[in-house]
Amino acid sequence: MPTRKLEKVVSLHDIRVACLECSLNEICLPVGVDADDIEQLDAIIDRKRPLPRGDHLFRAGDAFKSIFAVRAGSLKTYATSQSGQEQVMGFHLPGELVGLDAIARNAHPLSARALETTSVCEIPFTDLEELSMQLPGLQRELLRVMSREIHDDEQNMVILGQKSAEERLAAFLIGLSNRFHRRGFSASQFNLSMSRGDIGDYLGLALETVSRLFTRFQNDGLLRVDRKHIELLNRDRLCLFSGARCHQHQAETAKSSRSN
Amino acid sequence: MPTRKLEKVVSLHDIRVACLECSLNEICLPVGVDADDIEQLDAIIDRKRPLPRGDHLFRAGDAFKSIFAVRAGSLKTYATSQSGQEQVMGFHLPGELVGLDAIARNAHPLSARALETTSVCEIPFTDLEELSMQLPGLQRELLRVMSREIHDDEQNMVILGQKSAEERLAAFLIGLSNRFHRRGFSASQFNLSMSRGDIGDYLGLALETVSRLFTRFQNDGLLRVDRKHIELLNRDRLCLFSGARCHQHQAETAKSSRSN
DNA sequence: ATGCAGGCTTGATCTGGGTCAATGCCGGAA
DNA sequence: TTCCGGCATTGACCCAGATCAAGCCTGCAT
Secondary structure, eight states, X not given: OHHHHHHHSXXXXXXXXXXXXXXXXXXXXXXXXXXXXXXXHHHHOEEOOOBOTTOEEEOTTOBOOXXXXXXXXXXXXXXXXXXXXXXXXXXXXXXXXXXXXXXXXXXXXXXXXXXXXXXXXXXEHHHHHHHHHHOHHHHHHHXXXXXHHHHHXXXXXXXXXXXXXXXXXXXXXXXXXXXXXXXXXXXXXXXXXXXHHHHHHHHTOOHHHHHHHHHHHHHTTSEEEETTEEEESOHHHXXXXXXXXXXXXXXXXXXXXXXX | OHHHHHHHOOOTTOTTOOGGGOTTTTTSTTTTSXXXXXXXXXXXXXXXXXXXXXXXXEOTTOBOOEEEEEEESOEEEEEEOTTSOEEEEEEEOTTOEEOGGGTTTTBOSSEEEESSSBEEEEEEHHHHHHHHHHOHHHHXXXXXXXXXXXXXXXXXXXXXXXXXXXXXXXXXXXXXXXXXXXXXXXXXXXEOOSOHXXXXXXXXXXXHHHHHHHHHHHHTTSEEEETTEEEESOHHHHHHHHTSOOXXXXXXXXXXXXXX
16 A cells, blocks of 8 residues: 555655754754764654554553654653652653653653654664763763753753742743744743643742733733633743842843853 | 882872772772773873862862762762852762863853862863773763763752752752762761751752751751761651652662662 | 533632741850 | 951831632533
8 A cells, every 4th residue: 555655755744854854853862963964863863653642652660672762742741659649740841852861760750642643753862872971962962961861950950949929830831832832832822831830840839820920910911811721921020029130031032142 | 110109109189089089989980890991081081189079179160170989078060140149069078070161152051169178180171072982991981971960950959949958958958968978977976067058959948947947857866966066866856857769778779770 | 512621710718837026045356 | 455347146016918708700521
């Protein structure tokens, strides 16, 4: 059946887009790897078919074999405490790596679950480790990515440790906006792929609080919410509310200080 | 030359103890590096003279040149929000690395300050990066250490995101106890090098709350406090209070699941 | 179309822990 | 020895946000 073959060679989200042709290669692991060397990286990467919403990419306790890069869609990673309550550690957008926390213990400490239909690249870790011995650019970038992850987690600790509910949600929205923007999407308008409950579990708030804050922000004219859709009407004021020197997303756009 | 060798073999806290003779080499970066190769690692390391209590090793915003390993004493790393309030990210004991969060941005996002007289090994990062291209064991360990840091930060996010004050302090004490124990000190009795305020800033609590909890734990017979000195009287019950499956420090001792 | 389930909103109430304030204690300087 | 400054403890009060409890919307399955 030729039809079967045809099915595969299509859209932007084709399962087999090589790193070189991938629209994310300026954001993802290949950053800083020589174009000539990207093929080698490409060769060890395994493209999986899309994960339907709600499916797990891995679960806490699973043996560690690979790290994953999100290609399309989004994931959440989370820990479940014995009280049953989830702590969401992160929401992961295209171009971001998940599973870096598993290297040390050879097992995944967190579970990862698709928030929508999501495809990922699987990168077997032993191969990656070997390859990065040969490609200085790759080793560099790997260390950088891990360092950035540490830094991001620290930011989250600040948020959880000392910000008010209002500040938390504002910071969360600004952060999301920045990340979408860097990926070429609108900074002022986007869809949340996660539920209010997930946001609460991420920010250390009850989902009711999250909900109330959305309506309050809306009443204050900061944004407009419609279910999952968010439109930021006054980004600057929202920044103020977040109680943090916000990286102006202007600066982000200009890539002034970013990578390298 | 036997003389050169002799120079090196002195007191435990001698400024110039080489990695090979350092009592921490089973805990610190050299883990997993071949004994033959440790000399090379040793060669790039710069031993500084001790930092007096209260001095900064680096400050937020400083250019990133090196990572540091604590040799003796202890440090806290912290961010200061514009409200002036500190968020303490970690307390660092001998054998632990600090500064890993600076790699990505080429600048330190946090400040690091000595909690007591503290000596550190300075490891220039470019040298380290280069060397780890040659020594697979070193690259491996570096990735592992960073991964562990990510994992630890995630644990802290759980603590800050969903634990009660009581659970936080209990978890903190158990964690400290484990870390002391791994370094060969008593697990049931130790001195805190940080103030109540620091503990509060670490756990996201007011110092008054920390103080109250100490006295409450003492009244409950869980521990004895005398200023900086802590004696854990009922580790198991304290574990329960922490609301986490506590790694029994037995297991820790046996090194059952630890590294490699 | 109808019903149902899962998610969201909104209101009412309660409480853990923050804040403010006073007092106590220890250790170092003179 | 005394004084002083930085921590630590303890008490009284209060509020942000959790919890409990309806009710609601929307999209899917029958």
